[in-house]
Amino acid sequence: MNSELKKKASFRDFPPTYWVVIVFEFFERGAYYGVMSILSVYLTDMLGFSKTEVGTIKSTIQPLLYFLPILSGAIADRLGYRKTLMVAFSLLGIGYYLTAQVTDYLAVFVFLLIMAFGAGTFKPIISGTIAKVTDETNSGLGFGIFYWSINLGAFIFPLVVVPWLKSMDWSYVLVMAAIITSLMLIPTLFLYKEPEREKIDDSQNSIFAIFGDIGKKIGLVFMxxxxxxxxxxxxxxxxxxxxxxxxxxxxxxxxxxxxxxxxxxxxxxxxxxxxxxxxxxxxxxxxxxxxxxxxxxxxxxxxxxxxxxxxxxxxxxxxxxxxxxxxxxxxxxxxxxxxxxxxxxxxxxxxxxxxxxxxxxxxxxxxxxxxxxxxxxxxxxxxxxxxxxxxxxxxxxxxxxxxxxxxxxxxxxxxxxxxxxxxxxxxxxxxxxxxxxxxxxxxxxxxxxxxxxxxxxxxxxxxxxxxxxxx
CATH class of the missing domain: 1.20.1250.20 (MFS general substrate transporter like domains)
Structure with a gap:
C-alpha cells in the first residue's frame, strides 16, 4: 500500500473522463476570459452604457459565479453530473449568443445573468469530477493540470482569438463563446462518463431537501x-x-x-x-x-x-x-x-x-x-x-x-x-x-x-x- 502511494504520478494514470473535463475547462474558461477581457469596454464603448451601469452588471453576474456552486454542486450530486453539465453548457451558449444580439441595457443584463447561471452551474462539476476520478497518488498532478488549463485558456483566447474577432465586430467575441460552449454538449453526451456517486435516499432528492440541507450548511458556516x-x-x-x-x-x-x-x-x-x-x-x-x-x-x-x-x-x-x-x-x-x-x-x-x-x-x-x-x-x-x-x-x-x-x-x-x-x-x-x-x-x-x-x-x-x- 505504501509503495503504491509513493509511486510517481503520470499522465497515463488518468482515465479518459479526466481528459474530457480538462478539455471542457480549457474551452469554457477560454470563452469566459475571452469575453471578460473586453466586456466592460464593449458595454461602454460599443453599446453606450455608463460605467456605473456596467458596474451594476458586473457586481451581479460575477458574485453568482462564486455563490451558485454551493447550489449546483449539491444538485449535481443528486441529479447526476452529465445532466448538470448539459444544463450548464446550454445556459452558457444561450446567454452568450443572446447577449451578442441585443443592445438594450435590461436585455443585456438578463442574458448575461443566464450566462452567469451557466458558468456557476459548470464550475463545481469539473473539480468534482476530478476529485472522483483521481486518488492520493495522482490528485496533486490532476488538479495541477486543471489549474494550468484554466490559465492556458485565459492566455490563448484573449491573445489570439479575441483580437481577430474584435477587428470584425466586438460582438463576435460573444458569438465565439456561444459556439464553443454549445459544442461542448457533444462530448458531454458521447464522451463524458458519469463518475460514481454516493447513493442518496430518495427522501433527500427532493428540491426542498436539497435546499434545506444547503440552508443548514450556510447557517453552520456563517455562524x-x-x-x-x-x-x-x-x-x-x-x-x-x-x-x-x-x-x-x-x-x-x-x-x-x-x-x-x-x-x-x-x-x-x-x-x-x-x-x-x-x-x-x-x-x-x-x-x-x-x-x-x-x-x-x-x-x-x-x-x-x-x-x-x-x-x-x-x-x-x-x-x-x-x-x-x-x-x-x-x-x-x-x-x-x-x-x-x-x-x-x-x-x-x-x-x-x-x-x-x-x-x-x-x-x-x-x-x-x-x-x-x-x-x-x-x-x-x-x-x-x-x-x-x-x-x-x-x-x-x-x-x-x-x-x-x-x-x-x-x-x-x-x-x-x-x-x-x-x-x-x-x-x-x-x-x-x-x-x-x-x-x-x-x-x-x-x-x-x-x-x-x-x-x-x-x-x-x-x-x-x-x-x-x-x-
Missing part, C-alpha cells in the same frame, strides 16, 4: 465568525483583482500609450501587433503559467499566513505602481507584480482556511472558501466603476465644460465624444487627460490592499488559527 471574518478580510484583496476586468481596462484604453511595446514586438517578430485591453488578461495568465511552479517551489514549506500577507503586499505594490506613470513598461511591471502576488497568496489562503476550519467539519467549511470572490466581485464592480467616474471621468468633463462653455455636455457623456468636443475647440486629448486623477484612483485601491494586510495582521495577533503551529 462561525472566526471563519467568516478571515474570508471577509481576504476578500478585500480581491476587490483589487476584479479591477483587472473593469477600471484597469478603461484606464488602458484611455491613458496607456503602448507604442513602445508595439514597436518592440514588431522589431522582434515582424508582426503588426498592437497591445489592447484584452491583453491585460493575457499578461496575468501568462505570468501565472510561466512562474507558478517556480513560486510554488519557493513557498511550499513556508507558513501560511505570513506568506499570504507577503503575496497580498506584492499585489498591493503592483497596483500602486500604476499610479506612477502611464508608460506601458511601468504598467506591465505593475500587472506582472500583482499577478505574482496573486499566485503567491491564493494557495496559502486555501491552506490557512484548512487550519481555521473545525477538524470534524472541514469538508463542509472548505466548500464555502470561494466566498472571497463573492464579496470581492460584489464590492469591486460597484466601487471600481464609481471611483473611476468620480476621479477620472468627472474631472475631465468639468475641464472641457469650463473650457468650452458653448458646448452642451451632459454628466454621462462618453469620453470619446468629450475628446471630440475638446479637439474641435483646439484642446488636445493630452490636455484633457491631465485633469484625470488616475494616480489617486490606483493609490486608493492600493489602500484597500493595505487595509487587507493590516486586517490579516490583527487577525493573526488576536485570533489566529485553530491549529496554531502552522499559521
Amino acid at each position: 462561525d465568525w472566526r471563519f467568516m471574518l478571515f474570508i471577509f478580510i481576504y476578500s478585500w484583496f480581491w476587490i483589487l483583482y476584479f479591477q483587472m476586468f473593469d477600471s484597469v481596462l478603461w484606464y488602458v484604453q484611455q491613458f496607456v500609450d503602448a507604442s513602445a511595446l508595439n514597436n518592440f514586438v514588431h522589431s522582434v517578430t515582424g508582426l503588426d501587433w498592437k497591445f489592447d485591453v484584452e491583453h491585460v488578461t493575457v499578461v496575468n495568465a501568462f505570468t501565472i503559467i510561466a512562474l507558478q511552479l517556480f513560486v510554488s517551489s519557493i513557498v511550499k514549506n513556508t507558513k501560511a499566513l505570513p506568506t499570504l500577507i507577503v503575496g497580498i503586499s506584492m499585489g498591493t505594490i503592483g497596483m500602486a505602481i500604476l499610479a506612477f506613470s502611464n508608460n506601458i513598461w511601468i504598467f506591465l511591471a505593475g500587472i506582472i507584480l500583482f499577478s505574482i502576488g496573486e499566485m503567491t497568496a491564493h494557495p496559502k489562503y486555501i491552506s490557512y482556511l484548512g487550519l481555521i476550519a473545525p477538524k470534524d467539519k472541514k469538508a463542509t467549511y472548505m466548500g464555502f472558501g470561494f466566498l472571497y470572490g463573492f464579496f470581492g466581485s460584489f464590492v469591486g464592480g460597484y466601487l471600481g466603476a464609481w471611483l473611476y467616474v468620480k476621479l477620472v471621468d468627472n474631472p475631465m468633463i468639468a475641464f472641457v465644460r469650463n473650457s468650452v462653455p458653448s458646448a452642451t455636455i451632459s454628466d454621462d457623456i462618453k469620453i470619446p465624444d468629450l475628446i471630440a468636443i475638446a479637439e474641435g475647440a483646439g484642446i488636445t486629448k493630452e490636455q484633457v487627460s491631465t485633469h484625470a486623477h488616475t494616480a489617486e484612483l490606483w493609490l486608493l485601491f492600493s489602500g484597500i490592499g493595505v487595509f487587507c494586510i493590516v486586517g490579516l495582521l490583527l487577525y493573526q495577533k488576536f485570533i489566529g488559527a485553530r491549529e496554531s503551529s502552522n499559521f
Whole structure:
C-alpha cells in the first residue's frame, strides 16, 4: 500500500473522463476570459452604457459565479453530473449568443445573468469530477493540470482569438463563446462518463431537501465568525483583482500609450501587433503559467499566513505602481507584480482556511472558501466603476465644460465624444487627460490592499488559527 502511494504520478494514470473535463475547462474558461477581457469596454464603448451601469452588471453576474456552486454542486450530486453539465453548457451558449444580439441595457443584463447561471452551474462539476476520478497518488498532478488549463485558456483566447474577432465586430467575441460552449454538449453526451456517486435516499432528492440541507450548511458556516471574518478580510484583496476586468481596462484604453511595446514586438517578430485591453488578461495568465511552479517551489514549506500577507503586499505594490506613470513598461511591471502576488497568496489562503476550519467539519467549511470572490466581485464592480467616474471621468468633463462653455455636455457623456468636443475647440486629448486623477484612483485601491494586510495582521495577533503551529 505504501509503495503504491509513493509511486510517481503520470499522465497515463488518468482515465479518459479526466481528459474530457480538462478539455471542457480549457474551452469554457477560454470563452469566459475571452469575453471578460473586453466586456466592460464593449458595454461602454460599443453599446453606450455608463460605467456605473456596467458596474451594476458586473457586481451581479460575477458574485453568482462564486455563490451558485454551493447550489449546483449539491444538485449535481443528486441529479447526476452529465445532466448538470448539459444544463450548464446550454445556459452558457444561450446567454452568450443572446447577449451578442441585443443592445438594450435590461436585455443585456438578463442574458448575461443566464450566462452567469451557466458558468456557476459548470464550475463545481469539473473539480468534482476530478476529485472522483483521481486518488492520493495522482490528485496533486490532476488538479495541477486543471489549474494550468484554466490559465492556458485565459492566455490563448484573449491573445489570439479575441483580437481577430474584435477587428470584425466586438460582438463576435460573444458569438465565439456561444459556439464553443454549445459544442461542448457533444462530448458531454458521447464522451463524458458519469463518475460514481454516493447513493442518496430518495427522501433527500427532493428540491426542498436539497435546499434545506444547503440552508443548514450556510447557517453552520456563517455562524462561525472566526471563519467568516478571515474570508471577509481576504476578500478585500480581491476587490483589487476584479479591477483587472473593469477600471484597469478603461484606464488602458484611455491613458496607456503602448507604442513602445508595439514597436518592440514588431522589431522582434515582424508582426503588426498592437497591445489592447484584452491583453491585460493575457499578461496575468501568462505570468501565472510561466512562474507558478517556480513560486510554488519557493513557498511550499513556508507558513501560511505570513506568506499570504507577503503575496497580498506584492499585489498591493503592483497596483500602486500604476499610479506612477502611464508608460506601458511601468504598467506591465505593475500587472506582472500583482499577478505574482496573486499566485503567491491564493494557495496559502486555501491552506490557512484548512487550519481555521473545525477538524470534524472541514469538508463542509472548505466548500464555502470561494466566498472571497463573492464579496470581492460584489464590492469591486460597484466601487471600481464609481471611483473611476468620480476621479477620472468627472474631472475631465468639468475641464472641457469650463473650457468650452458653448458646448452642451451632459454628466454621462462618453469620453470619446468629450475628446471630440475638446479637439474641435483646439484642446488636445493630452490636455484633457491631465485633469484625470488616475494616480489617486490606483493609490486608493492600493489602500484597500493595505487595509487587507493590516486586517490579516490583527487577525493573526488576536485570533489566529485553530491549529496554531502552522499559521
